[in-house]
Amino acid sequence: MAERKQGDQATGVRTAVVTQTKAKTQKPAMYRVLLLNDDYTPMEFVVYILEQFFNKSREDATRIMLLVHQHGVGVCGVYTYEVAETKVAQVVDTARRHQHPLQCTMEKD
Numbered sequence: 001m002a003e004r005k006q007g008d009q010a011t012g013v014r015t016a017v018v019t020q021t022k023a024k025t026q027k028p029a030m031y032r033v034l035l036l037n038d039d040y041t042p043m044e045f046v047v048y049i050l051e052q053f054f055n056k057s058r059e060d061a062t063r064i065m066l067l068v069h070q071h072g073v074g075v076c077g078v079y080t081y082e083v084a085e086t087k088v089a090q091v092v093d094t095a096r097r098h099q100h101p102l103q104c105t106m107e108k109d
Contacts (some may be wrong), residue, residue: 031084031108032106033076033105033106035050035068036104037068038103054076088106
């Protein structure tokens with residue numbers, strides 16, 4: 001808050017004008033988390049990843065897995081930067097631990 005003093009020099013009466021600046025909040029940028037197709041990762045493992053890390057039902061996970069398989073890429077979800085980054089790291093780490101080459105990436109929505 002800024003205060004600006006004004007007044008009458010002759011009478012010694014002072015007044016104050018108080019102004020308040022409102023901060024504008026912006027919605028955070030959103031990022032799509034994508035799974036990329038490869039010829040080696042089992043389809044069932046991709047379904048597992050979608051259920052485990054993206055809270056997809058078996059039906060939704062299967063549908064997304066088939067999109068990845070047929071079109072080369074599928075959207076797992078849209079999240080803030082930090083959440084998307086964490087999900088990508090979880091997927092890649094889990095895939096490596098299971099010795100699968102599954103790739104997961106993110107892009108601005």
